[in-house]
Amino acid sequence: MAHRAWGERLLVVGTGLIGTSVGLAARAAGAEVLLEDSDPGRLRLAIQAGAGRSAEGDLHVDLVVIAVPPRATGLVASTWLELAQGATVTHVCGVQSLPQRDVELHGGDLTRFVGGHPIAGRETSGPVYASADLFQERPWVICPTAVSSTEASNRVAALADDCGARPVVLDAATHDALLARLSHVPQLVASALAGSITGLDQDRAALAGPGLRDTTRLADSDPRLWTEIVTANAADVAGALRDVAQPLLELAAALEAGTEAETNAQALLEEGRRGRSMLPGKHGGAPVELRAVTVVIPDEPGALARLFGDVAAESVNVEDMRVEHATGQPLGIAEILVLPAAYDRLAAALRARGWTLAS
């Protein structure tokens, strides 16, 4: 008898970053998780991380999550539709139309198949970087096909919910067009930007500031995985790529011609600000509003300990935190993010204990 909306037993096929994180999150929510991976070493790491136990051919599961590379997703999903009779089969792929097409071509009981895509990840990969809270407050797109049963969709939504994510239903085509813009093209743009400095001397490239570093962070991602994603979503990616590249080329032409260069540059920069304002906050999605208590800290052993001792003495839960200071500098800044209700009390308490608040 199922205690949770999707059932009790989850099978995760593929224990990379996302698969292992799904296992961790589902176990944290009390589910029984079975793991499967073609690479025994990767499977072992996921088990050690606490994501579940080896499936060992056990087919009695309620829900199967396929977390393998994009091109293999459809075939592996079809295989498990056959193997795990009665189970709902979903996946976590960054593209939806391609695996859906593959599953449809293969046939079988397609009412039990529903596409899925938790919009979370990082530029690192593998089970070692997995985390139970990778999906926390993140959108988890659910893509039912024309024949998916409502029960199957609801099960995937319930899993997303158990993982702390926000289920969002979209059809595969809408998902792919949207993700081309929000994810696939940003990846390619970051790579093209980082790639444009390879002609420089190392000494010269070292003059880059934090702006270029942040803008190109995604360029650390796995080229093989991303080649699969962008080629699997070719038409949408091509169109969205043009929408970024074309204005840059027009600006280049205006700068060289010396006509309208200012108007052109300013329009591009202002449009960028508008786009920025549409992005969700730090935690993504409908963010928990947190407030930062910004504290000046001396750069000496024990200063942070003293600060956190003082924070803890107020029994305030620190939601997130950031410390910035460079070696050898007398001062640093600690941003302590807390729920709004805790802000005033913490700020007053830290001031009373002699800390200087920067904001």
Place this chain on the structure above:
Amino acid sequence: MAHRAWGERLLVVGTGLIGTSVGLAARAAGAEVLLEDSDPGRLRLAIQAGAGRSAEGDLHVDLVVIAVPPRATGLVASTWLELAQGATVTHVCGVQSLPQRDVELHGGDLTRFVGGHPIAGRETSGPVYASADLFQERPWVICPTAVSSTEASNRVAALADDCGARPVVLDAATHDALLARLSHVPQLVASALAGSITGLDQDRAALAGPGLRDTTRLADSDPRLWTEIVTANAADVAGALRDVAQPLLELAAALEAGTEAETNAQALLEEGRRGRSMLPGKHGGAPVELRAVTVVIPDEPGALARLFGDVAAESVNVEDMRVEHATGQPLGIAEILVLPAAYDRLAAALRARGWTLAS
């Protein structure tokens, strides 16, 4: 009698983010700092921040730092070359050739003029965000003209040094070509990328993940300032823009034609990784190599305090730190960055005290 290599009295003209930060850093190094700004409100904020005192027409200074928008820089520098007899005049502008040309056109004692550009900043502006350690370990480019005296160059280098920066000498043309790639084009690319989502519904844009947020962080920058910078460096920016946009358009064409799309995508992604590996680390420049001790922390009041108490008990200096966990999740991760020499000791000590290390 000068106690420091550039003299004793510094005048900062323009108390925005960079000017105020120069004042703060120079004062932290013991200098006397005079401030000047056409906007009395901004001047007052800089004084309140502790960046110096109002210049009040006092012209007895050894070094003048012009920190005004790019297009005004040359003219303001020329004015202060005349007003502050004997003083070295430099600036902090993101472009070098334009202000240098303006100063040369204006004439006067050009031996005392040296261009300068501390490669530091943030997407916020104004004296409120200024910080004494903005330049710490950052490169500070010094651009002597053909007639700049060695003494003038040395003074600017000594100021950079006092601010904790690393002086790097380049000619103006080399600086501008380099910064087009490392700074001006990344700004425009971030803006074009952010601008490419303005056609989406707000609900849909909210599905964006942290990747797009980081990649477009620069798009928050001031459009007016950046319009001045990129139009002041038009030819170099145009060329560098093409080097980013052209490969993106070629990939778009390959994706649509379906020929060579994989090879093309993978090559672009791999070139991006190569570029990434050329960038300096977190602290910029020739980075201090830091190592991260990654600790699993329970999400409960007092856990961070306990962790930092334990870190402090080892008398290890925390160089930087990052805590990541989402509200309501049982576990979070703290990355404690320390000098390599301290890593083994701290890791062993934390394990001995019962902490789980994630790496």
